[in-house]
Amino acid sequence: MLTLIALFAGASDALAQDQQGQTLPSGVPLPLRIGVAVFLNDAAKISEQAGTYEASIDVRFRWRDPSLAFDAKKIGGDRLEYSNEMMAARLGKMWSPRLTIANQNGNPLRAEGGLFIYADGTVEHIQRLRSVLNNKYRLAAFPFDTQGLSVRILSSRYTINQIALVQDQADINASGIAETIAISGWTAKRMEFSPSRSRGWNGDSYSELEARVFIQRLPFAHLFAIFTPFVLLLLVPTIMTLYAKADVAPRMTLWGASILALIALSFTFSVRYPALGSDSLVQQLISIGFGFQLFMVCLTVTLLNPQVSDRLFSKPILVEVVGFLRWSVPVGMIGLIVTRSLLTAFA
Amino acid sequence: MHVKYKALTFIGVITIFTAAISGWSSYATNSGIIESAKQKELRGTATLIQNDLQEQAGKAAARASLVVSLPSIQEAFRAGNRDQLVQRLVPAFLIQRDKYGIREGQFHTAPAVSFLRIYDVTAGHGEDLSAFREMVLATNRKQESQKGIEIGRRGLSIRGVEVVKDAKGPIGSFEVGMSFSPVLENLKKNAGFEAGVFVDTVMMSDIANLLPKPDAERIVGSYQNVEATNWKVVRPMVSADILNDAKDVLTRIKTVDGVDYGMVAVPLLDFKGGRIGAIVAVKSFEDYQTLQGGALVRAIAFAFLQAIILAGTMLILINVLFIHPLTAAAKKEPQNS
Numbered sequence: 001m002l003t004l005i006a007l008f009a010g011a012s013d014a015l016a017q018d019q020q021g022q023t024l025p026s027g028v029p030l031p032l033r034i035g036v037a038v039f040l041n042d043a044a045k046i047s048e049q050a051g052t053y054e055a056s057i058d059v060r061f062r063w064r065d066p067s068l069a070f071d072a073k074k075i076g077g078d079r080l081e082y083s084n085e086m087m088a089a090r091l092g093k094m095w096s097p098r099l100t101i102a103n104q105n106g107n108p109l110r111a112e113g114g115l116f117i118y119a120d121g122t123v124e125h126i127q128r129l130r131s132v133l134n135n136k137y138r139l140a141a142f143p144f145d146t147q148g149l150s151v152r153i154l155s156s157r158y159t160i161n162q163i164a165l166v167q168d169q170a171d172i173n174a175s176g177i178a179e180t181i182a183i184s185g186w187t188a189k190r191m192e193f194s195p196s197r198s199r200g201w202n203g204d205s206y207s208e209l210e211a212r213v214f215i216q217r218l219p220f221a222h223l224f225a226i227f228t229p230f231v232l233l234l235l236v237p238t239i240m241t242l243y244a245k246a247d248v249a250p251r252m253t254l255w256g257a258s259i260l261a262l263i264a265l266s267f268t269f270s271v272r273y274p275a276l277g278s279d280s281l282v283q284q285l286i287s288i289g290f291g292f293q294l295f296m297v298c299l300t301v302t303l304l305n306p307q308v309s310d311r312l313f314s315k316p317i318l319v320e321v322v323g324f325l326r327w328s329v330p331v332g333m334i335g336l337i338v339t340r341s342l343l344t345a346f347a
Numbered sequence: 348m349h350v351k352y353k354a355l356t357f358i359g360v361i362t363i364f365t366a367a368i369s370g371w372s373s374y375a376t377n378s379g380i381i382e383s384a385k386q387k388e389l390r391g392t393a394t395l396i397q398n399d400l401q402e403q404a405g406k407a408a409a410r411a412s413l414v415v416s417l418p419s420i421q422e423a424f425r426a427g428n429r430d431q432l433v434q435r436l437v438p439a440f441l442i443q444r445d446k447y448g449i450r451e452g453q454f455h456t457a458p459a460v461s462f463l464r465i466y467d468v469t470a471g472h473g474e475d476l477s478a479f480r481e482m483v484l485a486t487n488r489k490q491e492s493q494k495g496i497e498i499g500r501r502g503l504s505i506r507g508v509e510v511v512k513d514a515k516g517p518i519g520s521f522e523v524g525m526s527f528s529p530v531l532e533n534l535k536k537n538a539g540f541e542a543g544v545f546v547d548t549v550m551m552s553d554i555a556n557l558l559p560k561p562d563a564e565r566i567v568g569s570y571q572n573v574e575a576t577n578w579k580v581v582r583p584m585v586s587a588d589i590l591n592d593a594k595d596v597l598t599r600i601k602t603v604d605g606v607d608y609g610m611v612a613v614p615l616l617d618f619k620g621g622r623i624g625a626i627v628a629v630k631s632f633e634d635y636q637t638l639q640g641g642a643l644v645r646a647i648a649f650a651f652l653q654a655i656i657l658a659g660t661m662l663i664l665i666n667v668l669f670i671h672p673l674t675a676a677a678k679k680e681p682q683n684s
Contacts, residue, residue, distance in 0.1 A: 029445040172577050195536075316671045317663070324659040332655055339648040346641040 035062035037174035069121035143222035144345035370650025377642035408507025451524030543575035
């Protein structure tokens with residue numbers, strides 16, 4: 001009988017503690033303001049194909065719970081610190097906003113953190129997480145693109161009338177990007193925050209704050225890998241067509257080989273950059289290449305084919321037209337490629 | 348041959364010249380449209396700030412009006428009973444402070460003598476505010492409510508002052524002062540601008556003696572920053588010259604680290620119409636910069652294309668119609684003679 005009573009009392013106590021843990025702090029106006037700070041320590045494994053990236057981030061949540069205030073003189077300091085297991089135990093006994101990182105892919109690879117409770121009841125919950133995060137990449141401007149690596153902080157338990165995710169100057173100062181950060185192939189630029197709301201399954205609105213770290217791709221390595229084979233497979237048949245003395249047949253053979261080479265290059269790019277869409281610079285270059293090949297084949301069989309050109313124009317006109325094409329076609333093609341590349345960079 | 352090269356050079360120069368004019372004209376038109384859009388956004392932001400300030404003043408006046416119309420408040424004020432006023436108002440005003448940006452509430456007796464400060468109930472009883480509280484003087488003198496911006500003992504606030512009166516006649520006045528936070532937060536949320544409020548340092552130190560001294564970092568020339576949404580963004584854009592020049596709405600485009608930033612400064616006028624500071628709002632105009640870069644590339648590309656086509660066409664025509672016949676005729680002449 002006594003054992004049963006003891007068990008019942010323990011269960012009630014646990015339930016009360018659980019209820020106490022879930023109850024919003026009293027004595028503070030609602031919605032309770034939760035200050036959010038995000039600091040990016042490191043980022044790696046940026047995968048456009050998988051739509052993920054791996055990052056080490058420090059996330060700090062700050063709020064005020066007057067019930068946790070204490071006398072600093074009695075304690076001998078104005079701050080209580082809890083870390084790791086002690087932090088988890090302390091959080092279990094108090095209210096916390098239970099915010100989640102909405103775009104986290106699975107569990108964190110590594111997690112550590114701490115809890116500070118100040119004498120006036122201010123609470124700071126700091127987590128250092130190494131996680132894989134989902135991210136949407138927009139690759140239309142590749143390789144001149146700037147991507148936003150997103151960390152979405154979401155309140156999934158408390159509605160917008162209960163808590164509000166905010167940033168004051170202290171949170172802004174605590175947020176940012178590590179000075180020593182080095183992301184291979186990218187340059188870190190800045191961090192921006194944008195608040196929003198998300199609609200829950202029950203129709204309620206929940207507060208959300210998205211931190212975005214903007215990183216700019218270093219284009220030069222990609223430019224060489226993209227443009228060099230592209231230029232080479234068009235250069236040889238162009239020289240043979242416009243500048244070398246050759247008949248129609250060898251020119252057409254070269255253009256046929258060039259077309260097949262461009263098709264192969266297109267497949268190569270689609271395998272190397274599978275996440276690129278049809279509006280990317282790479283796809284535009286392929287289209288320009290095919291258009292150029294079509295134009296040059298038409299030239300080869302008409303204006304540059306004596307059997308056809310002699311019937312269309314007199315010799316003086318033909319000489320002038322061919323002379324014009326010899327410099328205008330390569331110049332125009334280079335101009336078109338440079339223009340498309342620059343417009344992509346400015347997109 | 349001499350004629351040929353002269354003609355070709357002349358055509359080339361004319362073609363390049365016309366293409367350049369065409370390209371420049373196209374870029375200038377696009378650039379003008381983009382500049383106009385920037386200025387429109389900055390002027391729209393200035394209007395947003397001014398409207399928000401008026402709205403805040405209206406909210407302050409509304410709260411003051413609500414308080415002074417309560418019979419229990421009139422009765423307590425008439426009786427000079429500070430304790431009753433504290434009991435009846437302080438709990439509600441603490442919530443108003445925490446949730447809605449109310450930073451001051453104060454009862455005055457005529458002409459402008461402090462009777463009770465809601466957020467500091469023991470301080471300032473009987474202090475004469477007439478040297479610097481024109482709004483309170485005007486309210487008690489004209490027996491009309493007033494609203495506006497004024498520096499008080501607790502700093503700069505957006506205020507509404509109402510007459511307190513009962514059946515026996517006027518008793519005094521009550522004011523509500525609101526902070527600039529709702530204005531700055533609205534601006535950030537609705538227009539994406541980071542903003543800060545700057546006030547004359549001398550006036551603040553003379554009048555607002557209940558406030559601590561500001562950080563040296565927050566002082567710009569003869570002005571001090573009292574509030575900002577993001578000081579790290581606002582500070583590089585603000586200088587003493589800009590704050591001194593902000594006698595009317597001022598717009599500037601400034602480049603910091605290669606990025607264009609739009610800045611608008613709206614002067615803050617106190618109740619007497621004197622300039623006491625400015626609200627400065629800042630936003631990155633990198634999107635406009637990108638548009639201008641794209642417009643420049645397109646203009647150059649089309650000018651280039653125009654030059655190639657025109658030059659080629661003219662070259663072919665000149666050579667076929669004039670140069671070749673002249674050359675052929677010149678060759679025949681020695682044979683005939």
